[in-house]
Amino acid sequence: MTATGKGAATRDSIVDRAYALASSSGLESLSIGPLAQAVGMSKSGVFAHFGSREDLQLAVLDAAGQRFLAHVLLPALKVRRGLPRLRAIMAAWFDWARQTAGGCVLLAAANEYDDRPGVLRDRVQQHEIRWRSDLARAVQLAVDSGELLSDTDPMQVAFELYGLALVVHHDAGLTGLEAAVERGQRALDRLMHSYSPNS
Numbered sequence: 001m002t003a004t005g006k007g008a009a010t011r012d013s014i015v016d017r018a019y020a021l022a023s024s025s026g027l028e029s030l031s032i033g034p035l036a037q038a039v040g041m042s043k044s045g046v047f048a049h050f051g052s053r054e055d056l057q058l059a060v061l062d063a064a065g066q067r068f069l070a071h072v073l074l075p076a077l078k079v080r081r082g083l084p085r086l087r088a089i090m091a092a093w094f095d096w097a098r099q100t101a102g103g104c105v106l107l108a109a110a111n112e113y114d115d116r117p118g119v120l121r122d123r124v125q126q127h128e129i130r131w132r133s134d135l136a137r138a139v140q141l142a143v144d145s146g147e148l149l150s151d152t153d154p155m156q157v158a159f160e161l162y163g164l165a166l167v168v169h170h171d172a173g174l175t176g177l178e179a180a181v182e183r184g185q186r187a188l189d190r191l192m193h194s195y196s197p198n199s
Helices: 003-025 032-038 043-049 053-072 083-099 105-113 119-144 154-175 177-194
Strands: none
Touching (some): 003 053, 032 043, 053 083, 053 119, 083 154, 105 119, 154 177
8 A cells, every 4th residue: 555545544544433433422522632542543643634623523524424425315316316316315314313323423513513603614514505405406306307396496395304304313312213214204205295296
């Protein structure tokens, strides 16, 4: 392995460990010292890959965004455009709660930084805007296919779908994932029915 490749692998290893810590305790809990100890490195070794705690937090946010898209959006792109793809996105989004032991880094970060101006809030907002746009695009494809009403507002539906995913993730830790997903699915069916041209 080249020096560059080894450095990238070490950086990825640090981000993986930091991601696990942030999942259970939030981005604000990340500290270079304890993280360095957790990955068996010196603090200066970690600083060689991340110039500051904030750089590390940004890297973890980006890793969270990549993992989320890989689990929720990318598999759904193989499904037929329209309502089947939109339902595949939601099924994977509900399942995301199963993949995020300790909690979703992105959702936790939205709570941590929603009222704290700065680069971390800006990055959270960038991820949110991108995801809302991707979700609204999937809704628009369902409108274009005639499976949703022609006057449907994609951004409004994206907002409503986001609300369903939030409550599933909220309830998953309190009442159990299976019960939360079952209720989420029933709510999704009702929502899709309300936008159906055949309702």
